[in-house]
Amino acid sequence: MSRPLPASVRRVLFPHRGLKEIHTGRDFERLINFSDAVVAVAITVLVLAIVDIQPAEGEPTVWKIIADNSGQIFTFFFTFLVVGIMWLAHNRVLNQLRGFDGLTFWLNLLWLAGIAFLPWPSSMYGEEFGWGNADTLEHGGGTSVLYWGTLAFISALAFLIAWHARHTPALLEPKAREALAGSGDRGQYRGLVFAGLFMLIALVSAYSQEVASWMPFLLIPASVLMRSPSALNDLVENSDS
Secondary structure (H helix, E strand, O other), X not given: OOOOOOHHHHHHHOHHHOOOOOEEOHHHHHHHXXXXXXXXXXXXXXXXXXXXXXXXXXXXXXXXXXXXXXXXXXXXXXXXXXXXXXXXXXXXXXXXXXXXXXHHHHHHHHHHXXXXXXXXXXXXXXXXXXXXXXXXXXXXXXXXXXXXXXXXXXXHHHHHHHHHHHOOHHHEOHHHHHHHHXXXXXXXXXXXXXXXXXXXXXXXXXXXXXXXXXXXXXXHHHHHHOOOOOHHHHHHHHHHO
């Protein structure tokens, strides 16, 4: 006869039975460690797309190999950077929590699912993407929609995790609650804005790959505009020093 699940596990897996219960201590540490492990594996798997690159016949130079595989190489570095930034934002949110509830668990699990899934569309997008590749610009819409749509999904989940934490004071550390009480900056909507931009790129890529290929540069001014100082950001910076 199988043993029943521990009560703490049942309350997390079935949040309607204990949605507001806060899990702290060892449970919270394991959630953080699990999240970091999934991100670490996913970001490492990204490199497999370029590890398998084979040089063309003959004796091509390194620059020729890079030029022939520019799409895969560029997509790897871009995705690696984006995942790194997403992990940093996710880490900052978790650093302000003293525990998690059922909703936080499920939102975080969906976020991790997006991160773990990302290497697949990233690999396909890298194979089709290339500077000046007319065939890609004309026929690569489906892969682009999947790639940018996945990034939008991950960003939206990150926003929901942070939004839920902000509106559930019981989840926050005392210092974080005090800091949030006086903050109302636009930085709290950064994840939502990025999700919107990623989805916009996905939609445009379905009709014009050429236009969509330049749209990621919009992320730079968007990041600057949404990066406003707040008491919470100051708290994070002070805690890291």
